[in-house]
């Protein structure tokens with residue numbers, strides 16, 4: 001198997017509050033190989049967006065990366081200086097954040113915003129070359145050259161999001177992190193934005209970490225899917241396997257709750273509520289909601305284990321099935 005371009009090891013990110021630490025990410029390990037698309041899916045508060053920010057080292061107080069490592073092309077991004085990290089952002093690792101289109105400056109033309117992003121990361125081109133680069137980046141995201149002269153308020157949501165993708169790829173990053181890149185867009189525009197992301201990924205031979213809650217979007221876009229619950233990964237598998245045969249009881253319920261043509265008019269939700277990350281249930285965090293819970297589940301915390309080749313799950317139901325190396 002190809003060497004991972006990104007390796008996250010036992011990552012913990014906590015938010016410190018007066019009532020104690022909120023353990024938003026609590027011992028997460030995964031890797032992404034070159035040109036792979038990995039999805040991280042989960043309910044709100046499952047920790048997936050915190051992982052996206054941690055990968056960029058953009059966690060701000062009261063949040064803190066407590067421990068773990070994030071190795072990007074062999075460099076531990078948690079160990080490098082702030083200046084080194086600034087250079088890694090966009091050049092190696094880029095984020096298309098949730099609601100990124102709202103971060104565009106409404107009174108600055110698109111051209112200037114793309115050039116500013118390049119300047120901020122030490123890419124200083126003569127005016128003519130910079131303009132050519134802007135036009136080429138717009139073309140790569142499917143926007144016409146005249147968009148360079150527009151202000152963001154003159155663009156539709158989908159066009160603004162594509163401008164954000166153009167900014168994210170302006171220094172040809174190896175890994176693109178896309179955190180709910182299509183939230184607040186209608187279905188047709190969502191599709192266009194995802195096609196744009198797919199195209200630029202292929203053009204750059206980059207890897208993508210797609211963070212979101214939309215299982216349909218994940219099914220269409222990613223190669224492997226990591227399912228998050230209460231700050232942890234509970235299943236990581238090739239996406240087709242997850243849909244054909246979900247292993248973790250939470251993944252099974254997530255998939256059963258998707259609308260289907262066969263069961264028109266019926267809606268099956270997941271019983272109970274997601275736990276508070278201030279006071280996680282003992283043992284397996286999912287045990288209060290799990291239809292298969294056994295006495296040991298409230299005592300012993302299952303670890304993420306490869307139970308079949310390429311299929312990782314954190315659940316005591318599979319304790320005897322670990323793959324031996």
Ligand code: SF4
Pocket residue numbers: 248249250284285286287288290291292293294297302314315316317
């Ligand atoms: Fe359910 Fe137990 Fe598996 Fe947790 S460890 S998902 S409670 S069966």
